[in-house]
Amino acid sequence: MDKIKISAVSYTNTKPFLYGLQHTAILDKIDLSLDNPSDCAQKLIDNRVDIGLIPVAATLDLPEWHIVSDYCIGADGAVDSVFIFSNCDISKVKYLQMDPQSRSSNYLARVLLKNHWGISPLQLVNADDYSVSKDEQTAFVQIGDRTFGKRDKYPFVYDLAEEWKRLTGLPFTFAAWIANKPIPDIFIDELNISLKYGLDHRADLFKELPMRDDFDIKDYLINKIQYPLTEDRKKALFLFLEYIKALN
């Protein structure tokens, strides 16, 4: 059988999943690449992979998609790695720079701007001065490891999963294991077992993962990132897609 091609997120939040994939027999059956979330999505859209841990917002660009796992990258309230960093209060932001590595959180920011804060700053994509603009009223969306330790560096910091919970009362799903074609059940079962193995062995993962003084990686991978794709998180996923479709 041909190997199943998989693209997974290259951030720390995916390390428990990788630990599972790399320490179980599924490893011989897959061709695994690690990419930033936007590239994971593009590879699945271009059919360069069969399965991706992709930003859920990107499902809107797929003619066919199937959720192939009981696990995801989610949160329930603050996630601690998806922010708008700003020098002024959100109500005064004039320009919002989007994160080139994100798809879900850029859309989540847009959904919140419209439905939660009721503001419409100009959205900047691929800004030359992304994340380093000195302009007082230019803020930026940022996700993943690049946000670690930045929380205290800006006067106004908004955790987007926390704001989503304020808006909807729901948890949030950033990324899910999605296939662009039907995948045999037997492989899906093996994938779930493998991912669960990684989650169950987070204590072993921590022994090989570099820790940081400015960010609590253990708390992040045990409490902040919520991995099970629960009914509530599925509900949030589909509600989020509806909010995206209603933008503009």
Ligand SMILES: C=C(O[C@@H]1C=C(C(=O)O)C=C[C@H]1O)C(=O)O
């Ligand atoms: C919580 C996170 O979730 C992520 C956010 C994503 C996005 O915004 O498109 C995609 C994948 C996840 O890695 C994070 O990266 O910090």
